[in-house]
Amino acid sequence: MMRHRFRLVVPLLAAVLTTALTAALTGCAPDPERGVVTIVHPWSGTEPGQEGYAFRQVLEAFRAETGIRYNEQVTRGVSQLVLANLAAGEPPELAVMTSAGELAAHARSGRLRPLDGLVPRDRFRSWWALPIRNGGAEHIYAVPFKVNLKGLIWYNRHAGPERVPRTWAELERYATASGDGPATWCMGMGDGPNTGWPGTDVIEDLILHEHGPDTYLAWAGGRLSWRSEQVRKAWERLGRVWGDHAYGGREVTLLTDFGDAGAPMFASPQGCRLEHQASFMLSFYQRYQNPSGGAARPGADYDFFPFPSFPGRSFPTPRKASIDLIAMFHDTPEARRLAEFLATDRAQRIWLEHTGGDAFMANRDADRGVTRNPVGRNIDRHIDEAEVLCLDAADIMPATMREAFQRGVLEYLANPDRLPDILEDLDEVRRGIPEDQWLSLSCGR
Amino acid sequence: MTSTTTTTSATSAGPAAGTARQAPPAGPRARLRALLRGRSRSTTPRILFTLLIALLAATVAVLGTGLAVVYRGQHAAEAVRTRAVPAISGVVAARTALVQADAAAMESFDTGARLVGPGEHFYNQIAIAVQGLTRAAGSDIAGESGNRKLRTAAGLLTTYTRLVQQAAAHPEGDEGRVLRARDLYSASQLLHDPNGGVLAQLDDLLADYVAALRTEVASGARHPAGVVPWLLATLAVVALLAVTLVFFARRFRRLINVWLVAALALVAGLTWTVGGVIGAHDRLQQASDALVRAVGEHRSVTGAQGQQTLYELIRQACGEEAADGCGGTVAAFADRVAALPDTDEADDEQVARRTQQAMLDAAGLSADAGEAADRQALVYALAALIAAAGYLGFRPRLNEYRFRSR
Numbered sequence: 098m099m100r101h102r103f104r105l106v107v108p109l110l111a112a113v114l115t116t117a118l119t120a121a122l123t124g125c126a127p128d129p130e131r132g133v134v135t136i137v138h139p140w141s142g143t144e145p146g147q148e149g150y151a152f153r154q155v156l157e158a159f160r161a162e163t164g165i166r167y168n169e170q171v172t173r174g175v176s177q178l179v180l181a182n183l184a185a186g187e188p189p190e191l192a193v194m195t196s197a198g199e200l201a202a203h204a205r206s207g208r209l210r211p212l213d214g215l216v217p218r219d220r221f222r223s224w225w226a227l228p229i230r231n232g233g234a235e236h237i238y239a240v241p242f243k244v245n246l247k248g249l250i251w252y253n254r255h256a257g258p259e260r261v262p263r264t265w266a267e268l269e270r271y272a273t274a275s276g277d278g279p280a281t282w283c284m285g286m287g288d289g290p291n292t293g294w295p296g297t298d299v300i301e302d303l304i305l306h307e308h309g310p311d312t313y314l315a316w317a318g319g320r321l322s323w324r325s326e327q328v329r330k331a332w333e334r335l336g337r338v339w340g341d342h343a344y345g346g347r348e349v350t351l352l353t354d355f356g357d358a359g360a361p362m363f364a365s366p367q368g369c370r371l372e373h374q375a376s377f378m379l380s381f382y383q384r385y386q387n388p389s390g391g392a393a394r395p396g397a398d399y400d401f402f403p404f405p406s407f408p409g410r411s412f413p414t415p416r417k418a419s420i421d422l423i424a425m426f427h428d429t430p431e432a433r434r435l436a437e438f439l440a441t442d443r444a445q446r447i448w449l450e451h452t453g454g455d456a457f458m459a460n461r462d463a464d465r466g467v468t469r470n471p472v473g474r475n476i477d478r479h480i481d482e483a484e485v486l487c488l489d490a491a492d493i494m495p496a497t498m499r500e501a502f503q504r505g506v507l508e509y510l511a512n513p514d515r516l517p518d519i520l521e522d523l524d525e526v527r528r529g530i531p532e533d534q535w536l537s538l539s540c541g542r
Numbered sequence: 543m544t545s546t547t548t549t550t551s552a553t554s555a556g557p558a559a560g561t562a563r564q565a566p567p568a569g570p571r572a573r574l575r576a577l578l579r580g581r582s583r584s585t586t587p588r589i590l591f592t593l594l595i596a597l598l599a600a601t602v603a604v605l606g607t608g609l610a611v612v613y614r615g616q617h618a619a620e621a622v623r624t625r626a627v628p629a630i631s632g633v634v635a636a637r638t639a640l641v642q643a644d645a646a647a648m649e650s651f652d653t654g655a656r657l658v659g660p661g662e663h664f665y666n667q668i669a670i671a672v673q674g675l676t677r678a679a680g681s682d683i684a685g686e687s688g689n690r691k692l693r694t695a696a697g698l699l700t701t702y703t704r705l706v707q708q709a710a711a712h713p714e715g716d717e718g719r720v721l722r723a724r725d726l727y728s729a730s731q732l733l734h735d736p737n738g739g740v741l742a743q744l745d746d747l748l749a750d751y752v753a754a755l756r757t758e759v760a761s762g763a764r765h766p767a768g769v770v771p772w773l774l775a776t777l778a779v780v781a782l783l784a785v786t787l788v789f790f791a792r793r794f795r796r797l798i799n800v801w802l803v804a805a806l807a808l809v810a811g812l813t814w815t816v817g818g819v820i821g822a823h824d825r826l827q828q829a830s831d832a833l834v835r836a837v838g839e840h841r842s843v844t845g846a847q848g849q850q851t852l853y854e855l856i857r858q859a860c861g862e863e864a865a866d867g868c869g870g871t872v873a874a875f876a877d878r879v880a881a882l883p884d885t886d887e888a889d890d891e892q893v894a895r896r897t898q899q900a901m902l903d904a905a906g907l908s909a910d911a912g913e914a915a916d917r918q919a920l921v922y923a924l925a926a927l928i929a930a931a932g933y934l935g936f937r938p939r940l941n942e943y944r945f946r947s948r
Contacts (some may be wrong), residue, residue: 135690141737166686170694171738174701179698187689288872289735290701292728348860349869351724357870504708507724512717 107293110170116385118199125217134431135168136423137182138193139175146380159317160436163433173289176496179426186305187431188426191435193242195228195419196499201536203424204229204238210428211236215437220460222486222541225420239422240440246376247417247489248302248404251359254380254397255388256367261402265306268405272338272371281342283369284350285358294491295355295502296510299339299373302404302417303331309412310485311541317490319498319535323523332520336513344369347510360385363393373404375419376476380455395455403479404459413484415540419457419492446460487540495534501526586793587943594936598929600778603927604809607772608816611763615819615915618762619826621683626755629681629688630833633903636674636839637744638894640699643667644733645848647706651722652851659710668703675699683758684750686703691750695743699734701742704731716859723852723859727875730852734844745841752834759830763823763915772816779809779928788936791816794939801935805928812924815917822914829900829907836900838892843890846882853879 136156142149149171170189172178176199179192179406188208194200203209216237218226225241250268252258256279264270272281285294304312310325315321316328323329343350344361345368359378361368363385374380380397387398406414423439425432438444445463449456454469457480469477480486491499505519643664650661679692690927711724712718733740784807796861853876860868 133686147844168690170690172694172698173735173738176697177701178694178697181700185693185696187693189690211828224877283867285871287724287728289731290705345867345869348720349872351720352727352856353869354871357874360870418923429830469785486681507721508717511902 098539108111131231132164132431133166133168134429134435135154135169135170135189135192136191136193136435137172137175137178137189139171139173139195140193140386141171141173145451146453148452151448151456154451155392155444156435156437157449158444159435162438163434165434167435167517173291177290179203180503183426187435188431190427190429191423191425194239194422194424196494196496197420197422197488197538198492198499198536199496200227200239200422200424200492201229202495202534203426204236205533208423208426211238211423212240212433212436213237215433216240216440220440220442220462222459222461225541227420227422227538238305239424240436241420242423242445243421244376244438244457244459245421246457246480247298247419248305249374249376249378249401249476250404251362251372251378251399251401253362253367253399256362259398262405263402264405265407269338271336272342278370279367280369281345281371282339283358283360283362283372284343285338285355286351286510287354287357291503293373293506295358296335296339296506297491297499297502298375298489299335300328300331300506301361302373303530304328304490305415305417305487306329306404306407307410309408309410309417311412311488313415313487313490314493314538314540317493318537319494319527319530319532323520323527324517329516329520332509332516336509336516338371340510340513348512351507359446360506362399363387376457379470379472380452383455384499395470406511415485415487416479417487418481419482419489430502485540488538493536493538494538495530498523498526498530545720547887548789569692569902587940589789590939590943593782593789594933597782597786597936600775600782601925601929601932602814603775604772604779604928605737605921607768607775608812608925609918609920611768611772611816612819612915612917614761614765614768615763615823616912618758618823618914619908619915622755622757622826622830623905623912625681625683626751626758627833627901627905627908629683629751629836630748630755631680631713631898631905632676632678632681633744633748634674634837634894634897634901636671636678636695637665637748638679638843638890638897639670639674640733640740640744641843641845641848641890643671644730644845645672647709647729648726648848649856651709651726652855662693662913666708668699671699672696680749684747686854688747688750688754691743691747692786692872695747698740698743702729702732705732719855720828720859723856726852726855727871728851734849737828741844748837748841752837753770754836755830759823759827763820763828763911764827769820776809776813783932790939795941799935801931805935808924808928808931812921815920815924817909819915821916822911825907826904826911829904833900833904835896839893840897842883843893844882845890845925846879846884847890849882 110487132206138152140148140152143153144150148396153169154418156169160166170178175192178191181195182188200209213236216226216239218237221241223240226237227239227241228235229238250262252261259273262271284295286295288294301313301317304316304327307330310319312327321328340347340350344358345353355374359372359382362370362372363382365388378401382393382399383395385393387393393399403414403416412413423436425436440460442460442462442465445458445460446465446467449458449467454464454467454473457477458464463476491502494502501523505523509516509519643660646663646667647660650664650860675692675696679689682689684691705725706729709722709729712721712725731739736742783802787799787802790799790802856868856872856875860872
C-alpha cells in the first residue's frame with residue numbers, strides 16, 4: 098500500500114535529479130569543425146551575375162551533393178593571405194591561385210598536396226592542368242577552373258575605330274594619331290596589392306606577338322635579360338603608344354582601378370576609345386550604358402579585336418590566357434571531395450549559368466548546352482582555335498619577380514625617363530632568384 | 543520490528559484483506575489526506591522512513607541542481623572574463639589602432655615628411671594592433687571560424703603595412719607624389735574595403751565574438767535548464783519538510799520539530815546562496831549588454847580623418863584638379879569620403895574610451911560574478927546540514943518504533 102502512497106513523490110524526485118544532472122553536465126565545449134572545408138578565393142559579390150555569387154552557387158551545389166559544409170575566405174590578396182596562414186602553420190585547405198609560378202614554388206617546397214587522379218586530364222587542355230615535376234615525378238597540383246583570354250582590345254561599337262586594326266602598324270597608327278577627340282586608351286593600373294598588372298599585360302603581349310613564344314617563355318622563365326632589346330622595346334612601346342595616349346594622363350592611369358578604367362569609353366562625351374584587357378570585361382561592360390540609355394550589350398554596343406600581329410613573324414599567331422587554379426594546401430577528405438567536385442563539368446557549368454555564359458571554364462564539357470552572346474562565342478572560338486596558347490608571363494614568374502615587374506610598370510608610367518634604371522633593377526631581381534624557382538613551361542594548344 | 547512485520551503481513555495479505563480492514567483512499571489527494579491524518583497506525587514507521595528517504599533524495603537533488611546553477615554561473619563568468627572580454631578588447635584595440643595608424647600615416651605623408659615615412663605613431667599603432675590580434679587569438683572563443691577570420695585580418699594587415707611602407711620609398715616631386723598616392727590608396731582600400739577589407743574582417747570577427755559572448759551569458763546561471771530544476775528541487779524539499787511537520791503534528795502531537803524548522807531555515811540559506819549567484823549573473827548580463835552596445839558604437843569609427851587626408855594627398859597628386867579630373871576611381875572615392883560621418887579624432891577617441899570603459903566594466907563584473915559563483919563549498923555544506931537536520935528531526939520518531947519493536 099505504501100508503495101502506492103508515495104509513487105508521486107519518487108518520479109518527481111527522479112525527474113528533478115535527472116534534469117539536474119543533465120543541466121549540470123551540459124557543458125559549453127567547442128564544437129569541432131568536422132565535415133567542413135575552407136577555401137580562400139578572390140571572387141566577391143553577393144548579387145546574381147557577380148563572381149562571388151556564382152562561386153557560392155557552385156559551393157552550395159557541392160554542399161547539397163555531399164553534405165559537406167564549406168567556409169569561404171574572400172580576399173583580393175589570396176597569395177598574401179595564403180603566405181600569412183602558412184607562416185602561422187595553419188594553411189587553408191584549398192586556395193584559388195592565378196600564378197602558376199607561385200603554385201610551382203609551393204609545390205616544390207612541399208606545401209601543396211598532389212591532386213593526381215582527382216583531375217580528369219582528358220577533360221582539360223593537357224597543359225592547363227600544369228603538371229609540375231617534383232622529386233623526380235610529375236604531379237598535378239591544381240584543378241584548372243576558370244580561363245581568361247588575355248590580350249583583347251575592347252572598343253565601343255558606336256565610337257570605336259572605323260576599321261579594326263589588324264596589324265601592329267595599324268594599331269600604332271590609330272593609337273598615336275593626334276586629334277581633338279577622345280584619348281585612345283582607357284587605362285587603370287589599380288588592383289589593391291596587385292596594382293600594375295594591366296600594364297604588365299601590355300608588355301607581355303608586345304613581346305609575345307613581336308618575338309614569338311620562344312622569346313616570351315625565355316623571358317618569363319628568367320633566361321632573357323630585362324635589358325635585352327626585345328624587352329626594352331616593349332616597355333618603350335607601352336610608354337609611347339599607351340602611356341602617352343591614355344585617358345587623363347599618367348596620374349589618372351595610376352590612380353584608376355582596372356575595373357573603373359572602361360567607364361569613359363561609354364560616357365558622353367566619350368573619354369577613351371580602346372581598352373587592352375582580358376575576356377572578363379565581357380561582363381564588366383554590361384554595367385555601363387549604351388547611347389539609348391539601356392545596359393551596354395555585347396556585340397551590339399561593344400566588341401573586341403585580338404592583339405594584332407607584327408609583320409614578318411615566323412610563328413603561328415599566339416594567344417595568351419590566365420587560369421584560376423584551385424590548389425590544396427591541407428589534405429582532408431572534405432578538401433579532396435571539393436577539389437574533385439570543382440574539376441567536374443557540372444560544377445564549372447554552374448558558374449557559367451550564373452554569369453550568363455560570360456565566363457570561360459577550363460573543363461571542355463562545361464559549356465555544353467550553354468547559350469553565349471556573339472562576343473562570348475567569339476572569345477570561346479579564339480580559345481578553342483588558338484594555334485598557340487601561352488600562360489600570362491607574370492603568372493609564370495616567381496612571386497618576387499612578378500611583384501617587381503608590377504612595381505616597375507607603375508614607376509615607368511609615372512616617369513618614362515627612368516626606364517634604364519627600372520630595367521636594371523628588374524634584371525638585378527632576376528639574377529637574384531635561384532634557377533630552380535623559375536618555371537619552365539611551354540605554350541600549348 | 544513487530545509493527546513492520548505486521549504491516550508487511552497485512553499488505554502481503556493482498557488488496558482484499560486491506561479492503562476488509564479499511565478501504566484504501568481513492569486518488570492522490572485522498573491518499574495525501576489520509577497520510578496527513580495518520581489514519582493507518584500500522585503504516586507509520588514506513589511513512590516515516592519514506593518521508594526521510596524522500597527528504598534526503600530531494601536534498602541531494604537541491605545539491606545537484608544548486609551546483610549546476612553555480613557551475614553555470616562560474617562557467618559563464620569565467621568564459622566572459624577570460625575569453626570573451628579579452629577577445630573583444632583585443633579586436634577593438636586592433637581596430638582602434640589601425641584606424642589611428644591609417645590617420646597617422648596619411649598625416650605624416652601630408653606634412654611631406656618623406657624621411658620619416660609613415661611616422662613613429664603609425665608603427666606604434668601597428669604594434670598595438672598586432673598585440674590586440676594576438677590577444678584575441680589566444681581566446682579561441684569563436685572557434686575555428688573565428689580563428690580563420692583572425693588569420694585573414696592578420697594576413698591583410700601585413701600587406702597593408704607593406705603598402706604604406708612602400709609609399710615612403712618614392713622620391714619627391716610629381717612622380718613620387720602620384721606613386722605615393724597610388725600606394726596609399728591601395729593600402730587604404732585594403733583597410734577600408736567593405737567587401738573583405740581589414741576593418742570589415744575585424745567587424746565580422748567582432749560580430750562573431752559578440753554572438754559568442756551572448757551565448758556564454760545566456761547559458762549562465764539564469765538559464766532555465768539550471769534554474770527550473772533547482773527551483774523544483776527546492777520546492778520539493780520545502781514541501782517535504784512542510785508535509786513532515788504537519789504529519790508529526792497530527793500523528794505525534796508535536797507542534798514544533800526544532801530540527802525540521804532548522805532544516806527549513808537552512809533551505810532558505812541555500813536558496814539565498816544560489817540566488818546570489820543568479821543575482822550576480824544578472825549584473826553580468828547588464829554589463830554584457832552594455833559591452834555589446836559599445837562594440838556596436840565602436841564599429842561606427844571609420845577613421846574619417848585619415849580618409850579625408852588621403853583624398854587631399856590624391857588631389858595634390860592630380861594637380862589640385864576636381865575629383866572628376868582624376869578619373870572614375872578617385873571620383874567614387876571622393877563621394878565615399880564626402881559621405882563619411884563628420885567626426886574628428888576627438889570623437890573617435892571618445893568612442894574608444896567608452897568602449898574601453900564598457901570592457902573594463904564587463905571584465906570587473908564577470909570577475910565579481912565568478913567570485914559570487916565560487917560557492918560550491920557553501921552549497922555542499924548547507925545541503926549536508928539540511929540532510930543532517932532532517933535526519934535529526936526524524937530520529938526521535940523512528941526511535942520510538944525501534945524501542946517498541948524490542
